[in-house]
Amino acid sequence: MYSITSESPAHPDITTLIAALDDYQSALYPAESNHLLDLTGLPDGKLIMMVIRDRQLNAIGCGAVVLNADGSGEMKRVYIDPTHRGQKLGEKLLAALEDEALSRSCHTLRLETGIKQLAAVRLYERCGYQMCEAFPPYGPDPLSLFMEKTLVADLRLAVL
Structure with missing residues (x-):
């Protein structure tokens, strides 16, 4: 049985998981194609972090989801320990991240992932x-893929 809960990005368990993710991605891509956002500096109201x-x-x-003022959000730092994958x-x-984002008036989620992370791409699909297309703050990158999902076309429908 597994549980999914909110957590601080500064919690030692989160920093350990993100360090493992950074090591994995750094082995796959050069530094200029690694968009390793430090979540600990973001204000609480702009961040959803789950473990x-x-x-x-x-x-x-x-x-995590980084929430933007325009009602969109960016999925970041998604990682499952390799010994627990396939479940x-x-x-x-x-x-869980999408539900929480929607509850905070987020209508669209976007993400950037690498072309070598085929399992992640299949998960998102x-x-x-x-x-x-690439979205700010990103530019086109031959090693990156950009994806999005509309959570609800009209947030007024979410309250019905």
């Missing part, structure tokens, strides 16, 4: 994300 824990309360995955935890984590 997945196993039965023993070990942190085995994390993910649909990524889907559950994305759903299964969860309804579609390819799109």
